[in-house]
């Protein structure tokens with residue numbers, strides 16, 4: 001399959017809403033080989049969390065933002081579940097978002113940080 005085939009079939013030609021425009025803009029900045037996968041995934045991400053996902057997928061996120069996107073996706077974009085994560089051996093456990101610095105190594109109550117912000 002040629003790269004142009006992927007582009008022609010996997011990017012909506014004329015997005016009209018702001019969410020589709022944001023996806024289209026992000027897709028234009030990444031490797032064409034990744035575009036179909038990222039486009040499909042982005043559509044499954046809740047709108048509120050999508051900017052963070054797209055920043056991470058395009059390489060524009062900070063490491064903290066990328067971890068936030070990864071942990072959020074890991075638990076189906078439910079921030080409460082990130083705070084309740086029981087995967088104590090996960091390499092990201094101590095870095096997971098939505099918990100205070102004091103509680104990075106233990107279970108904790110959720111904080112009030114919005115899901116979509118970095």
Ligand code: SF4
Nearest residue numbers: 071074085087090093
């Ligand atoms: S720390 Fe928990 S929520 Fe984050 S990636 Fe690991 S298992 Fe998933």
